[in-house]
Amino acid sequence: MIRDSRLSSVLHGLLHMIGAGEPVTSEQLAQAMATNPVVVRRVMAGLREQGLVHSEKGHGGGWTLTRDPADINLADIYRAVGAPTIVAMGHRSENPGCLVEQAVNDALGDTFREVEALFLKRLGAVTLDALAKDFKRRLAKHKQSLEDQIHAVK
């Protein structure tokens, strides 16, 4: 089953970076991602390897996006964050000679690949930019709702 808390976490960080205008430190991202700086670096390292972000040391350093958010999709991020295979089934001993495993894989091998392909295809259809815009829309709505409450009290 696909239950990725890392993707979600990273998206928090990336959304934070969009519009920041300047490098964002691991310290700052750690707050956005509700974790600590070292974990941030560890996770972001995957994105850097895929060329999605860049890191800079020293004063004024931190993390920046290397591409336009419209050119980054969620599949890119999912892969970068380290998702080996989505679907897999196997015995602990991973016995390749096991005839039961062979029968299962023969019956479902294509299915596994197909499910994975569908998942990545859909992730690929959502850009970071689109997500950011939707997020901003929700944020504005949320603020409006809060203001309305304040006015109602007045």
Add this chain to the structure above:
Amino acid sequence: MIRDSRLSSVLHGLLHMIGAGEPVTSEQLAQAMATNPVVVRRVMAGLREQGLVHSEKGHGGGWTLTRDPADINLADIYRAVGAPTIVAMGHRSENPGCLVEQAVNDALGDTFREVEALFLKRLGAVTLDALAKDFKRRLAKHKQSLEDQIHAVK
């Protein structure tokens, strides 16, 4: 990601039960599933709740299939073995008010359901009977291969 060792394990057990003709004890299943009797009972309990198997205590007791293997498919087993949701994404704190989560879920909620549906649909297309037959075919072939090797040595 879907990485179920339990389904695989259970299939070993069920294939062992098919053709046994009589109740199979947890002790015996434990060997087929490469684990121990208590774990077998724990896992099989899920199948029993779904009405796939029946358990009997005392002398001559053990586990039996309650249905024709042709009427049991892998989706039945997968569900019975305890697969809550296949695809899920969320922060540890599972904050329902989080606007990022909301944006992601809005963008991918349907995808999650679609991927899960595809996976279960494909599992549902494979019956336990079909799997058993394929397994037997492989077993026969394997034996033949071993005999050929013996003859070659002679």
Add this chain to the structure above:
DNA sequence: CCATCATGTAACATATGAAGTTACATGATA
């Protein structure tokens, strides 16, 4: 009726991997 066999289940132990933490090295900037 009682010894035996088998499941049912709680309680505890162990193993595995993810996440968090500490410590320190490296490089960049003022």
Add this chain to the structure above:
DNA sequence: TATCATGTAACTTCATATGTTACATGATGG
């Protein structure tokens, strides 16, 4: 050259799945 920020190794939790022990319950055969 003091400070800031990343890079990374090593270690410590923490959560979860699995394995184990122990004992209760129920069924069967003598």
